[in-house]
Amino acid sequence: MAVPARHPRRPGLPGGWPAAGAGGPRLDRGHRGWGVPAVSTAALLPVVAVAAATWLLVPARPLPTARRAPPTWSAHVPEEGWLRRGRWLWAGLAGAAVWGWLGGPLGLLLAPVAGLGVWWLAAQSESARQRRRHALASAQLPHLVALLAATLRSGAAVETGLGLVCDALPGEAADRLSAVRARIAVGIDPGDAWGGVATDPVLGALGRTLSRSHRTGAAAADAVASLGEELAAARRAQAEDRARAVGVKAALPLGLCLLPSFILLGIVPTVAGLVTMVLRT
Structure with a gap:
């Protein structure tokens, strides 16, 4: 039996290789594509x-001579x-x-x-640690802004009130604001310092408010107080949304837990009664 040494050319098929051997079975060499x-x-x-x-799982050991980099002024360090x-x-x-x-x-x-x-x-x-830090800073920011508004209404300057607030309410939000306070303390223009955190996911609103107040010369106390009320209202709305979401998320697990009892107490006796009635008749 001989194997065809060459197949005809067809669309999408290359021509066969020349036959190998003479007088015996002829075989093609397979075509190698991709x-x-x-x-x-x-x-x-x-x-x-x-x-x-x-x-990824094995942590790398730092070199003995390696030094930790000094903290930067930016409040948002990924x-x-x-x-x-x-x-x-x-x-x-x-x-x-x-x-x-x-x-x-x-x-x-x-x-x-x-x-x-x-x-x-x-x-x-984002890492899980970074998400937790953002959530903690967002929860602390409304209280910190409200206290900052109170210090500004009492006549304190923005830099002084910021220092008092960070010392009174230490935490993640205060640590981020401390970087801005240190930047202002070394002589950076307050407008530039607050503008640097305008894109921060947590301090962005406060940075834009104080930067605009410094640029226009308007009183910062009223703007900060209004921002504190907005942040508190947004925080309450988020808490209410999470509370409503708990009931929705718990519906499926509770339904799965109650399903076996519903089948055993409601469906099985009914089916058993119907089967018994059919067998008697």
Whole structure:
């Protein structure tokens, strides 16, 4: 039995290789397309995944001579969690996975797109510690702003009132404001110092209010007091929303817990009674 040594050219099929041998069975050499890179990529993915997990889970030891960097003035210093820290690695794994799965020109085209998308998502992520700190600072800020408004209405300057407030209500929000106070103390213009925290997710509203007050020359006491009332109202609304969300989130678990008892006490006796009635008749 002879195997055809060459198949006719068809759309999407390459022509067969020349026949090997003479007088015996003729065999074609298999055509190799984009499958070899895909197999190599699939074989390397587990190794790269294990190396990535080891690098992320095992903390690196700092050098004995390494010194901690001095704190910066910015109130918003992003912290890198394990997802953000390994964003280049996740991007490479995503691109390799897409290329190994699809292969061919389509895989080469979509692999960079997948890598960039994963890198952007990982870069936008926040660590759990950073989210807790933001939540704590947001909870403390309304009380701190209300106390700052009271000190300003009593006649104290903004810098003096800020120092009194930070000493009276220590915490995450006070620590962030202390950076601004230190920046003003070394001679930085207050408008520039407060404008530097205008984009902060927690202190942004206070920074914009005091920067605008310094730039226009308007009294800061009334603006800060109005901001304190707005922050307190927003905080109460958030607490009410969370309280209402608890009932919605608890409906499904409670329903699942009550479902077995409903079946045993309501449905099973009814079905048993109907079966007994049918058997008697």
